[in-house]
Amino acid sequence: MRLAKPLPPNSVIGILGGGQLGRMLALAAARLGLKCHIFAPEADSPAFQVAARHTCAAYDDAQALHAFATGIDVVTYEFENVPAETAAILARLVPLAPGSEALATSQDRFVEKTFLAGIGLETAEFAPVDDLDGLERAIARIGRPSILKTRRFGYDGKGQISIRHDIMLDAAWAQFGKRPAILEAFIDFEIEVSVIAARGWDGSIAVYDVPENRHVNHILHQSIVPAAIAQTTAAQARNIAGRITSALDYVGVIGVELFVARRDGQERLIVNEIAPRVHNSGHWTMDACIVSQFEQHIRAIAGWPLGDPGRHSDVVMTNLLGDEAENWRNLAREAQAGLHLYGKAECRPGRKMGHMNRLTPRQG
């Protein structure tokens, strides 16, 4: 179901998922005079604290989903692993954005890579792997080192192992857990970047500047804006994001992760993966842009004009993981820094508890 017309102020946005992304979406919607109804199974969901309504129920609770859909004008989500049946129930009752195609594409790494290659974008060489024989065939073609990844439900480096030269394939396959997988060639990249783009129901597109993303233990540590890449490379990256959203007839904000490799002295972009939602590497927009990625997503799905993605400052976003957020008193003291804490009741090692945006005057 498509949105019939732009949603006026006081309309209700339904959001699946009650974590920090849902919370920041709800805060951004409030700025525009829009209400939010959060649907999430966890009773202590941080997004519940800032939304006009919430439903605490399982994603497969069809009755709760029907009641939820009755009082909302559009539905979106903060995570790409929304069960297909949940999305299907809602999409029959209310406009769903981003749509089912974006969800299905991003939920399965093999489908995703096939889609990306199919629209002419460069990815790591890849092959599906369903059993040990398939792994051996894939290795014969792609070679080592390479990376075996679960097709579904992987995140932050979970569900993947490196296939180095010294590893035994049968042991690797057993260790991996014999799940449907994809083998990807190892990319010898210089840096990782991402593009945060938005597309409206009318096909309009807005793209933010490109951050460089630095990871620690496979978890995003910092996004540095602008990335230290050639302007032509940044323009290519932004163009790639636009092509992806158009090909998916996408509505909302998308995060596109890319590797920057060097070949014959030139920077080359290789698409790693897409996230059909607001993205951790776009949190810098909350303080360096007048319209954050969260407001942009709300504008896009509500049929509003997309906001100006222009950036008034240079910025470094740093995630606060686990007990790093307990340093809030010192962090709050820093000049020209935006501190964001997510209202999570429990602090666990590696858990995303907040982030800091440190601004500096824009250089050119």
Next chain:
Amino acid sequence: MRLAKPLPPNSVIGILGGGQLGRMLALAAARLGLKCHIFAPEADSPAFQVAARHTCAAYDDAQALHAFATGIDVVTYEFENVPAETAAILARLVPLAPGSEALATSQDRFVEKTFLAGIGLETAEFAPVDDLDGLERAIARIGRPSILKTRRFGYDGKGQISIRHDIMLDAAWAQFGKRPAILEAFIDFEIEVSVIAARGWDGSIAVYDVPENRHVNHILHQSIVPAAIAQTTAAQARNIAGRITSALDYVGVIGVELFVARRDGQERLIVNEIAPRVHNSGHWTMDACIVSQFEQHIRAIAGWPLGDPGRHSDVVMTNLLGDEAENWRNLAREAQAGLHLYGKAECRPGRKMGHMNRLTPRQG
């Protein structure tokens, strides 16, 4: 009661009043991982939509106030006309910021002007007026033109009449309604400015840059930052705000309205009034600063370090009154402009429905 120690994330801020100021305070608190409990009598209070909890009850409902105080760590308010008894009940149970002295001072124009003059600040010449005789005596001293204002509950030009040369005093006093009043000399000012300042429990002070405020029909229309005044005048204005907060042992954000008059070719500052709360002329901080006046107020009352009040852009804030907000689709299209809508259910002529912050690169 004073705050014993800084409130850690997940503490609960109590807010009296559920209008747009309470709403924007709640949104700012959420950014810092703090929860809000809104207390307001109107069932459709815009702030209810974005707060973890709310109580819909009258301000003189002692039982509801006691229950409210039980679950909060500090209490503040979005309007200066909090009944003294309400403030007294809460202040016995939980830290109240800004404190009772600030409330009492700002609720009565005569007390306010007496306080300001008492700490050596220039105000319009003024005299209390309780009856027609008093009005005649006041006019004999202060002269005409002058302005007769209600001592209490005036706002946006309501509760005041001009005493021009042609007006009959007995008719004016009858028209005014014979309420306790103050007569103020007419000030021949060039522009109106304001200062938004914050003071913490520890006496630390942070002051934003000075906006020029333009009114239409006595309602704020635009705040222009920076104001076109001499740097020394702006510094004096900021200094005045600091002196006021120190004299009141103030905690929180305060709005100080001043007239800029010219005497002997020099700019002179005359204090008009103070508002013991976040202030409409500080809404520009939401997009031109990294820490808005709303976050600053929450930081101050919660015992956090005050945030950097630095401004990264020049900005013009324009209020959206009544049906001006119905132009949201065109307003949302503007580049480098922050659109804020307040989620009010009903649009009435002159009602504050939202505001726009239009940014331009900072000039020096």
